[in-house]
Structure formats: C-alpha cells, structure tokens
Amino acid sequence: MNLVEHYIKLRSAYPPGKGEMAVTVAELAETLCCTRRNVKHLIRKMEERKWIRWMPGSGRGNRSVLIFRRGLEEMAVSHFTDLLEKGRVHDAMEFLRREELPEEVWEQCRERLHVRLGLQVEQADNRRREVLKIPLYRKLTTLDPSAVSVVAECHFVRQVYDTLVHYDAETRQLRPHLAHAWESDSAHAEWTFYLRKGVRFHDGRLLSAEDVRHTFLRLMEAPNSVMPWLARYIAEIEVMDEHAIRFRLTDSLPFFPRFLGTVNTSIRPREASARRHVGTGPFQIRELSDSRVVFEAFDGYFRERPLLDRIELWLVPGEKKGEARYQLPGEDEGGGEREVLFEQFACEMLVFNFRRPGPQHDIRFRRAMRAICDRRRMVKELGGNDRFPADSMLPEKSRSAEVSPSSLDEARSWLEGSRYAGETLSLYYFDQSEGNCGTKAKVADWIRRRAQAVGVRISPVPVPIDWLYRKELEEKADLFLMADVFDSDFESSWFMFFRNVNLFRRFLDPDRLNDVDRRTDRFVRGSSAEDRRRIIDEVEEFLHRDLTMLFLCHLYKRIKYPRNLQGMTFDSFGWADFRKLWIRPCGGRSDVARSG
CATH class of the missing domain: 3.90.76.10 (Dipeptide-binding Protein; Domain 1)
Known part of the structure; x- marks a missing residue:
C-alpha cells in the first residue's frame, strides 16, 4: 500500500464532514494496520505533501490533532485516474475493490474508467492498432472448452x-x-x-x-x-x-x-494443459488475469482475419447492469448510440432439488409452487419489457401456448394436503449472471414474497457464478433459480442442457435421472428433425406433469453500441461476434454494406 492509499484509508475512517480530529498514534496504528513507528513516518510524509496538518499532543498518551487538508473524493479519484494513465490496470481494479470507498467515490472512479473504455487507437512497432475495451462485471470462471458452461x-x-x-x-x-x-x-x-x-x-x-x-x-x-x-x-x-x-x-x-x-x-493441442489457452481461433489470449483479459487478432488464422487488432475485457468490480455496452469514447448517450432489444434463446426456470430431503418431493407442494409462480403476474410486476411467460424451452412454442393464470387461493389448497411443515427452504441463484438474467435477485425476492403470502418460508441465497462448478450447490440448495441460454443449434443445446453435469441433472434423484437419460438417448438416435421434435415435446410434457422444474420466463437482453461500431452481429448468447467488428471513421455513412 502506497502513501496515497494510506491517506485514503485514513480519511475514510472518519466522518466526511469532520476535517479536524483528536486522535492518538495508537488509534492511527490500528486504523492503518501498521506499527506506531510506521504511523509517525506516514504522518511526516503526508505533512510534507500538505495533505494533512499534524499537531502532536504533549506528553505520553495525550491526544493529538489531525486536520485533513485533502478530501477523500479528490484523492481517490485522482489516484485511480493516475493508475489508469500509467497502464496499471490490475492495481486500478484492485483499488475499486477497496471496501472503504464510499459509493459516490466508487461511482466517480468507475465513470473515469468508462471514459477509457471503448475504442482506443494505439501505436505499437510503428503500426496503428485499433483496440476495443469492454467492461465485464465479474471474474471469469474457466476458459477450458471441456469444462465451460457459463x-x-x-x-x-x-x-x-x-x-x-x-x-x-x-x-x-x-x-x-x-x-x-x-x-x-x-x-x-x-x-x-x-x-x-x-x-x-x-x-x-x-x-x-x-x-x-x-x-x-x-x-x-x-x-x-x-x-x-x-x-x-x-x-x-x-x-x-x-x-x-x-x-x-x-x-x-x-x-x-x-x-x-x-x-x-473445441480442438486443443495434445500437449496443452488446462491453464494454457492455445487454440486455432481468430483471437489468441495475450493476458488472462483477475483484472483484464486481452485477446489479440491471430494473423495466421485459417479463415478471414479479425478486423479489430485487439480486444480487452476489463473486469470491473461492481453491480452488473442488465444491458451490454460497446461504448466508444466521445460518443454521447443520445444520437450517437443505437439500442438493440435482443431476444435471447433463453429460458428462466425454478428447479427443485431432489437430492435433498424436503417437501419438494411432494407433488402437491410442487403444484402449490406452480400456483405461487404465476408467470403472467411475474412478468407484469417485474416489467414486461425484458421478459415474457415461458411454457416451454422454445420461445415460439411459449408464444402459442395458453399460460393460464393461477391464484394464491389455489396455492393454499394444494398446501393443505402437502408435506410442507413450515420449514424454511433455501432458494439459490447466481448473483452475477449474464445479461438481463442479472435481475435474478428481483425474481427470487418476488417468489419469496408470493410464497410468504401463503405461509411458505423461502430464503433467497445469492452465490457467485463459480458455484456452478462446485458440489455445494446441490448439497445446500432446496430450490435453484436458473436461466439457460441455448446455442444457435437448439437441438444440440437442448440435449446438452440435460446431459451437462453442471446444469439441470445435478438436482435429479436416480429415478428421474434414468428417465431423462433414457428419453434424451432416444433423442440423439432420432433419424429426423420430426422424430427429435416429438421427443422434445414428450420430455416437456413429462416436466409439466411431474413439475420437475417450473418454466418461468423467456428473456430479452438490451445492447447499446455507438453508430460508428460496425459489423454488430450477435450470436445466440447475445454477444457481438468479435471477428466482424470494425470502426467506421467519423463522417462516414452509417449504412455501410459489407460482403460476407
């Protein structure tokens, strides 16, 4: 910790409106987590820089007077900006994670950060390089193709x-x-x-x-x-x-x-370790840390080379917004941007954990939960612009379905004969998930309030997304709120949803697991799309009948990007295809045609 960070830690320990404090060296040593001798050294250095005024008390144990001459906001924002200008991305991101930063200071620092994101034109080895810097609001879990599920x-x-x-x-x-x-x-x-x-x-x-x-x-x-x-x-x-x-x-x-x-x-070299990310793809990883991931265009790519030279993901601490942004510096929030409301091939579901004991094993309790989770009411009360009721994993099938409303009276009638005995059930959800699924906290709380109205006690539990790869999830969660985003190849993605060890199957008891495996095995052996579609319908009919899980909503994702950013084609996950992105110089036409 350098002198500036010591000052910020010290200033944040006292009320912002009080510039003069009566303190002892022992108190300062405890605040700064250092020795008394080091405190005196730090005080002297801060005085030399005119950050504070120090009037030592006379005699051992007497209180001294500490006068702050620089505001916390001024020092913190200036220090953060200096770290960015010096290219110390890791230190800057770590600084944002400091618990003592007040929210308003943290927001100002993040605003300074966003100014430095977007397109940057850099010179390296006498070569002009276009770099796109994008914020990501959580750490990555894994980039091992064989293990990746997020x-x-x-x-x-x-x-x-x-x-x-x-x-x-x-x-x-x-x-x-x-x-x-x-x-x-x-x-x-x-x-x-x-x-x-x-x-x-x-x-x-x-x-x-x-x-x-x-x-x-x-x-x-x-x-x-x-x-x-x-x-x-x-x-x-x-x-x-x-x-x-x-x-x-x-x-x-x-x-x-x-x-x-x-x-x-995805194909990897035979000598590659799980931590060495070497592929044949359009981009190669140049840096992978807790603060930044750097992708550089691979000049030797066997297909068309990417148009951007470098893409940086800056892992920014903080709350995740429900929209993806590809902001360029100098672009305003008005006419310089386009907004796309992208319909993800996604389905939000409430999954019952059959590997834990509890009332979820009783079909009457699951029917009560179906009535509690009135999908039309959920959409209306949580905001219908970002979701619509799901009755299937397929959005087009949900649109044509009659999603009947349900009432709390219906839920009460099912509860009366169920095995629910007033226990508190844990509802786990990922607190840093993708896109508009970041509203899961609101969905979980909505379910909690609806259940409470009929006497069912539910405790929402947010967990980091890396719990997807941890056994604690199925060991501790009674209910799990999940959203699965399907790939462009829906059939393969549908099969993987049931076979991926990190997803739905981890919550099934042996009998249900065998049933799902038997049905999905018939699916991949189907000789035609019609055969496979019949099996999809059969599996979904079983899920509705057994209420193994509850379909909730399909999701939209809001994506904002500046008009100068061209080649914005989105994959099924709602991300832009990095290979096709390019920058149209200011003054160019906005309706540029491009082959391929």
Missing part, C-alpha cells in the same frame, strides 16, 4: 478455439470448419472426418488428427469435463493419418456430427 465464457472460448464443424442457424445445416469434409458408413456407426491442411495453433504448431483424438479422449476422461457421457457413444477413435480421423461408435447415431460443432468440443 454463457460469456462459452462466447470467449469461441474466439480462441475452433470446432471440427460449424452449425449454420439460417440453413440449419452443418458447415465445414476445421474438417473440410466428413462421411459415415450406411449404419451411421462409423464417422470419418478429414482435416484442413496448414491450420496452425497460436503457438505455430500445425493441427493434426492426433490433436483431435486427444481432445475427445480428454472430454471423456477429464474429471471436470461436462461431456463424460461421450464415452457411452464412442467405442474407439482411430487416427488414420495426419489429416484423417475415424470415430467408431457403440451404435447407430445419425446425430453424432452435431456434437462436434458444440463449443465444448
């Missing part, structure tokens, strides 16, 4: 890694990617993929079939993998030559190539 992290993984195939949402077809072609035998039990030649990892090494083999072995064997179930379908992986690989399956599986386009199957 929306933002899935998006970032896609910038760094590539998959064998790519799903085209418009045509609903698989497209070649790292593999330029593939084929199967007549039984769809043996699949061969042919890799592009000359594809390089960020470290310069050439992609080979052995890297693909290693990736899938790791997916089946790694303890933190979200796809250990692959071992149920893959019997053998054979490297035929440097650019050809064959998967022998345990049975016929026409759906198999669709797995190979999901973000978790």
Whole structure:
C-alpha cells in the first residue's frame, strides 16, 4: 500500500464532514494496520505533501490533532485516474475493490474508467492498432472448452478455439470448419472426418488428427469435463493419418456430427494443459488475469482475419447492469448510440432439488409452487419489457401456448394436503449472471414474497457464478433459480442442457435421472428433425406433469453500441461476434454494406 492509499484509508475512517480530529498514534496504528513507528513516518510524509496538518499532543498518551487538508473524493479519484494513465490496470481494479470507498467515490472512479473504455487507437512497432475495451462485471470462471458452461465464457472460448464443424442457424445445416469434409458408413456407426491442411495453433504448431483424438479422449476422461457421457457413444477413435480421423461408435447415431460443432468440443493441442489457452481461433489470449483479459487478432488464422487488432475485457468490480455496452469514447448517450432489444434463446426456470430431503418431493407442494409462480403476474410486476411467460424451452412454442393464470387461493389448497411443515427452504441463484438474467435477485425476492403470502418460508441465497462448478450447490440448495441460454443449434443445446453435469441433472434423484437419460438417448438416435421434435415435446410434457422444474420466463437482453461500431452481429448468447467488428471513421455513412 502506497502513501496515497494510506491517506485514503485514513480519511475514510472518519466522518466526511469532520476535517479536524483528536486522535492518538495508537488509534492511527490500528486504523492503518501498521506499527506506531510506521504511523509517525506516514504522518511526516503526508505533512510534507500538505495533505494533512499534524499537531502532536504533549506528553505520553495525550491526544493529538489531525486536520485533513485533502478530501477523500479528490484523492481517490485522482489516484485511480493516475493508475489508469500509467497502464496499471490490475492495481486500478484492485483499488475499486477497496471496501472503504464510499459509493459516490466508487461511482466517480468507475465513470473515469468508462471514459477509457471503448475504442482506443494505439501505436505499437510503428503500426496503428485499433483496440476495443469492454467492461465485464465479474471474474471469469474457466476458459477450458471441456469444462465451460457459463454463457460469456462459452462466447470467449469461441474466439480462441475452433470446432471440427460449424452449425449454420439460417440453413440449419452443418458447415465445414476445421474438417473440410466428413462421411459415415450406411449404419451411421462409423464417422470419418478429414482435416484442413496448414491450420496452425497460436503457438505455430500445425493441427493434426492426433490433436483431435486427444481432445475427445480428454472430454471423456477429464474429471471436470461436462461431456463424460461421450464415452457411452464412442467405442474407439482411430487416427488414420495426419489429416484423417475415424470415430467408431457403440451404435447407430445419425446425430453424432452435431456434437462436434458444440463449443465444448473445441480442438486443443495434445500437449496443452488446462491453464494454457492455445487454440486455432481468430483471437489468441495475450493476458488472462483477475483484472483484464486481452485477446489479440491471430494473423495466421485459417479463415478471414479479425478486423479489430485487439480486444480487452476489463473486469470491473461492481453491480452488473442488465444491458451490454460497446461504448466508444466521445460518443454521447443520445444520437450517437443505437439500442438493440435482443431476444435471447433463453429460458428462466425454478428447479427443485431432489437430492435433498424436503417437501419438494411432494407433488402437491410442487403444484402449490406452480400456483405461487404465476408467470403472467411475474412478468407484469417485474416489467414486461425484458421478459415474457415461458411454457416451454422454445420461445415460439411459449408464444402459442395458453399460460393460464393461477391464484394464491389455489396455492393454499394444494398446501393443505402437502408435506410442507413450515420449514424454511433455501432458494439459490447466481448473483452475477449474464445479461438481463442479472435481475435474478428481483425474481427470487418476488417468489419469496408470493410464497410468504401463503405461509411458505423461502430464503433467497445469492452465490457467485463459480458455484456452478462446485458440489455445494446441490448439497445446500432446496430450490435453484436458473436461466439457460441455448446455442444457435437448439437441438444440440437442448440435449446438452440435460446431459451437462453442471446444469439441470445435478438436482435429479436416480429415478428421474434414468428417465431423462433414457428419453434424451432416444433423442440423439432420432433419424429426423420430426422424430427429435416429438421427443422434445414428450420430455416437456413429462416436466409439466411431474413439475420437475417450473418454466418461468423467456428473456430479452438490451445492447447499446455507438453508430460508428460496425459489423454488430450477435450470436445466440447475445454477444457481438468479435471477428466482424470494425470502426467506421467519423463522417462516414452509417449504412455501410459489407460482403460476407
């Protein structure tokens, strides 16, 4: 801690309106967490800089007079700005995390930070570089493709890694990617993929079939993998030559190539460790810390090089807003911005934990909770601009459904014959989740108040999003409020929702787990989209009948960006495709056409 931070800590320990204080050296030592000798040294240095005036008391133990000559706000904002100007991003972010900063000072510092975000034009090695700096309001959990389950992290993984195939949402077809072609035998039990030649990892090494083999072995064997179930379908992986690989399956599986386009199957080099993020993607990671993540364009990318040279995510402490911003410096909050209300392929749900004892095992209690969670009332009271009632995981299916209203009287009637005995149930939710799902605290409190009206005691418990990867979640939560954002390949994403070890299945008892696995196994063995859609309807009918979970709402995400920021195409997660972003110089047309 330097002298400025000692002063800020000292000033914040006393009321802001009092500039003169009677203190002892012992009290100051306790406040500053240092020795009396060091306190005297700090006092002398602060006096030399005319930050304070110090009038020592006469005699041992007598109180001295400390007069503050610089305000807390002035010193804190000036220090924070100085850290930013010197490029000390980590120190600046750590400074924002200081508990003693009053809210108004913290807000001023964050305003100074946002001025430095957006587009920055930098000179490096006699080269002009365009850098886009974006705030992120929480720390990342993991960027390991085999383990990633959080929306933002899935998006970032896609910038760094590539998959064998790519799903085209418009045509609903698989497209070649790292593999330029593939084929199967007549039984769809043996699949061969042919890799592009000359594809390089960020470290310069050439992609080979052995890297693909290693990736899938790791997916089946790694303890933190979200796809250990692959071992149920893959019997053998054979490297035929440097650019050809064959998967022998345990049975016929026409759906198999669709797995190979999901973000978790992104290809990594065979020697890579979980902490070394080397891929073949359009961006490579240059820095990964608790304060900043830096992506640099990969000049050797086998497809079109990104138009921006560098993208920085600044991990800003503080509350997450319900909108994503791509703010450029100099842009005002009015005509210089566009706002998009983006409909995420997302569904918010209340999940019952069947791995803990409690009234949630009683269907009558679950029916009471269904009545308590009146979806139309929830939308109306929480604000209908950001959500609409869900009756399915598919938004279009929910729109055509008749979502019947429910009453608290109905809830009371179900409770009368249930096993609920007045106990308090814990309702867990992630307090720093993506996009408008950041309103989960309001949803959890709404459920708490509605339940309280009929005598059900619910205690909302916010937890960090890294609890997604911790067993404490299913060990402690009676209820869990979750929102799953589906990928552009809805069918693969739907299957993964039920098979990902970090999501819904972690709350199921063995009987329900076996039932879900049996139904989803039939899903991936379906020979047509119509067959698979019937199974989706069948599973959702089971969920409605059993009330294993309660559908709540579909979500919108507000995205603001300046008109000069071009190439704004959004993926299913509501993030802009970093590869296509570019900056139109001021004075240019706003309706620029671009090929590709």
